[in-house]
Amino acid sequence: MKRKAMSLLLVLILAASVFAFSACSGDDGSGDEGAAEADTIKIGVFGPTTGPVAAYGSAVVESVKLAAAEINEAGGINGTEVEIFDYDTQADSTEAINIYNRLKDQDQVHAIIGGTISSETLAVKELAIADNMPMLTPTGTAAEITVDAPSIFRACYLDPYQGKAAAQFALDSLGAETAAILYNSDDAYSSGIAEAFRDAFNESGEVTVFEGYTANSVDYSAELTTVQNENPDIIFLPDYYQTVGSIATQIRDMGLEQTVVGVDGWDSVEIDYAEQVEGYYFVNHFAKTDPSEVVQNFIQAFQDEYGSEPNALGALGYDSMHVMAEAISNASSLSREDIVAALSEVEYDGVTGTIKFDEQGDAAEKNISIIKLVDGEHVLEDTVSVE
Structure with a gap:
């Protein structure tokens, strides 16, 4: 009888320990997950892939996926494969908010590349700030996107x-x-x-x-x-x-x-x-006729994958995925805090020029074609x- 009671007590203690560990491991807004604990590095992407500016969202999503495939083919980020979660906002700000929450709560992404247009990016701005979510907009040009937003960065120039x-x-x-x-x-x-x-x-x-x-x-x-x-x-x-x-x-x-x-x-x-x-x-943001190797290699890779020429927003999406990968590679962990810190230090020479962030998170000193x-x-x- 004592043995049964002791066994029951051990089971209860172990169950309580597992529950406590699970509670500590849940999403508390910090995104604290070490590289060794992640099966994949999850990147969210959102933009309008249908509707009046579908050419922009589609170009960004396709180019992010192209860059992610190249990164995975080369061994991933520090040996861990990149997984892309992409959604169509239909250029609707309310839908952008719903998608942001899905990426954070359901997909539990480590970082987000988006939005594609300024209005949807501004719609999720305060949420990203509150969550300290690492977010890099490839193409949101509205100046106020990065104002007082320490976790939000921008790959393009401003309006x-x-x-x-x-x-x-x-x-x-x-x-x-x-x-x-x-x-x-x-x-x-x-x-x-x-x-x-x-x-x-x-x-x-x-x-x-x-x-x-x-x-x-x-x-x-x-x-x-x-x-x-x-x-x-x-x-x-x-x-x-x-x-x-x-x-x-x-x-x-x-x-x-x-x-x-x-x-x-x-x-x-x-x-x-x-x-x-x-x-x-x-x-x-770039010129298709630019003879530089990095530009022409990107154009050729995009054509090989999708059968059409990329636009400038696609080029920015491609660069943004590589910038995010470099930041995550250099980060001390996969926590949001560490990824944000690493993003602020990135300097990347890409299709659209050198991307180096100033104190506000904007790409500084970019030339315009x-x-x-x-x-x-x-x-x-x-x-x-x-x-």
Whole structure:
């Protein structure tokens, strides 16, 4: 009887020990998991792979997977294979929040590459800060993404940076003295770049038209009539490629002959609107015609895997996966705290240039490619560095 009681007591003690260990090992927000304890290194990716800007989210997801496959083929990160968990936000901020929570709670990822567009990245910003989640947005250009966000990093340049670069190019290379700006007043990305361009251009030239349209606009004749009456030297159009294609079509239909200058959101506009955007310019994160080995190797690998050419957002997604891998490789453990610390120290020479983070987590000192659209192709016109 004593032996049975003692055996029961031992069972209860062991059960209590197992329960206590399990409780200590649960997700307490720190993400404390050593490399030796992880079967795979789990990386979450989110962005719009369907909807109006599907070309962007798809490019990022595909390029992250391509980079992860290369890393795994080379032996993984410190011998541990990378596992990708990717989800479609449909460019919806509420869906982005749901996906973030799923990545953290269900998939229990070690780090996140995302979001693809600024609005969805901003939607999960406060959650990532509270969780100290290592998060690297490849392509979220809104300046406020990394403000007071110690666990969030950015691989691309900022919206104000590309607005200034576009203004500098219009003034110095195109010789423009006057400019019209048409922008989406419902979108922080479009309006933020518009303001940056206006402020920079007005230092040496004059913005004579500053007209906003709404996100659901389909007829831009009122705004374009204002442009026609003012007759500026150039038109600046900071928006995403589908809207740009529609506006460019109406610009041609109205017989406006001004050169139009755009931003990174134009990437892929030539797929459906090559004739309408012929001879126009836009700023971008890399140039497909860059002869450097790292760029051409990436383009060839992407074509071999997916049968098409990558866009600039794909290049940033590819670089971001390699940056994250380098950080995790250098981190003392797989805890969120250690990965965040390692990310702040990374310096990586990639397809889109050198990625080295400043104190706010932004990629510092990145050059901007000026692309001219010719016969449906990207032609590198110039490279701009903004002070």
